[in-house]
Amino acid sequence: MIGDRVRAAATVVAAGVLLASAAVAPASAHGQHHHPSRATCPPAASAVGYSDALDKLVVDGQEIGGLSNLAWDSRRGSYAASVDNHGSDPSRVWFIRDLSHPRPVGDPLILRKLDGTPYTGETADNEGMAVLPDGRFVVSSEVEPSIRIFSRSGLQQQELPVPARFAVAPKGEATENATLEGLTISRSGRILIASMEGTLSGDTGDGSFRRLLVYAKSRHGFRLTKQIGYRVDDGMRIPEIAEYAPGKLLIMEAAWSADVGNTITLYASDISHARDVSRVQDLATTRNLVVHKRLIDDVTKCPDLGATAKETQLNPLMDNFEAMAVKPAINDRSFGASGHRGAYDVTLLSDDNFNESQTTRVLDLVAQLP
Template sequence: MRPRTVLAALAAGLAAVVSPTAAGPAHANLLTEHACSATVSLDRFSDALDKTTYDGTFVGNLSALAVDRDGSLAALADRSSLFRLDPRTLAPEGAVRLADERGADLDSEALVIDHDGTRLIGSETEPSVRRYSRDGRILGRLPVPDPLRVAPAGRATANQTFEGLTLLPGGRTLLAAMEDAISGDSAGTVRLQTWRRTGHGPFRLAAQYAYRADDGLGVSEVQATPDGRLLVLERGFTPGVGNTVRLYLADPRHATDTSGIPYLTGQPGVRPVRKAPLADIADCPSLGATARQPQPNPLLDNIEGMTVTGRDGRGRLRVLLVSDDNQNPAQTTRLYFLRVRV
């Protein structure tokens, strides 16, 4: 099936889920506009996966989403599991364990499904981007610039490396987003690393860009739009207050290539990736959501994953978000169904 047809089928399937279990309160449905901002609306949310298991595996810790070639939804857990979800019911239909070359678990945070069905998995342990087959076999590993490696091998901080991964239109450029700044760069200046390939050849290191996150926030996910721009999720957490999650539209096409610039502190002439706000998720209607810990809006949780599932009849992107519950009883695995005008 062609990718466009797959996306259309998935979007139709997701739109058809109207059961109370999947959709929350009855008024949280696709037929009503629930504005988060002038450009973003929330159709509904689903807690259907919260604190569930599949074939003995905990279904949670979800950090990334992707549309698979067969129209199913892939959901990546940061504890080395990749789930296949039914696009209509969100019910798990399969699970694959992932591991590194020694058989050890990954801190798997980012996911892309390539044109041939290969899974590209970003881990923030080293960090790394590995290629896997559908059944979880390692097929290869992409090079990573030394400065982006975790100290002492590089200048990155543990658990603050590759959080987002996306394939740009055309399928030749892969982009990974660091969660936070590396040592020697200005606070909040996040590096976006790209790889390019020719034809069906391997990905090779390519340009790198600087992205400036809001104060106190890091990048938790990136997703390419059909025109080559990026949806960027920025996220932070304040104990006793809760999560901050903001959605931006970013354009790397005129940014400076920073791959040859060792330190991004007070560097004149460096053009960062331009960004424009789309929505603060705290401004979305709560739609009856509840939270198990303090939140500015009970709808909020630790949102980490995002994918574009298609377009609606008005040309808006259908965007699906997921929160990582960290297998914590005070947090929730929640899926958010957005429409975004870009």
């Protein structure tokens, strides 16, 4: 979340590129804007459109905001998105149908502790989410940090082990509000991967090293099997990850500063043969163990699609994007003779932090992924 802004402002990546505007189709009454012919986002993506339909939307007296993740819930036929934290409000999960024309469906789900009382924005910071094949919800919170599994009714059932060094200092080596932010599940439903937004103090150097936790399903639930090393670009953090093919991740890197606004990049990384760095105390001493990555999209350099921003942005299409969903782009012909092979629909969702100067925005992209 951009409480992260205090930290990110000190380590911003400046993008000194002026962005060209692109003509867009007229917006509907619900705020959908779709580019008629696709707008290129370098080096391997296209912008399809965006929607601000969810921004400051009030449903039965409850304002939608603070959305930090997207997870497909096949039983509801909709995406689930949790509110990261909002004061003493109960921790809610909203359900959203049709990301191209987003609208909430049904009542939000309240996430509750083992004793049945609700988690709130003061006791949980629910940044990552995945849905298990049996329909249960896996949610990562930045507070401890923790990874909890909830029933379909929202009642906590169990908590996965997180290594002690990942705890927030002084108990561990993590920085407050920079712990387990991203969460994804394999298509088989047997692998969970959680990503650290920030670095551990034990990983020295320039502060660019990050760790991912990999959990595998066993007879007795999910067990931690390995840690993976990753390196972000200068000044960036990891707000979200998504598995798009077996062993392959799309990783979002982000930064913010008052004079630049939001900087967003997407990288692909094959972790199928990644080395286990669980016993490596300092990733800066074993840089060869971090996984390789390939730039897919410098989202900040997408055409602005005619979007407007409420605060300073080099590209007014940008906002505090923290959530991401990826699926194969069936029958897509954006990338030539290969058709839809390797092409994926990528949807980004921004967290407005219930702030009037930010927007809950859905951005639709198509990307060529390796």
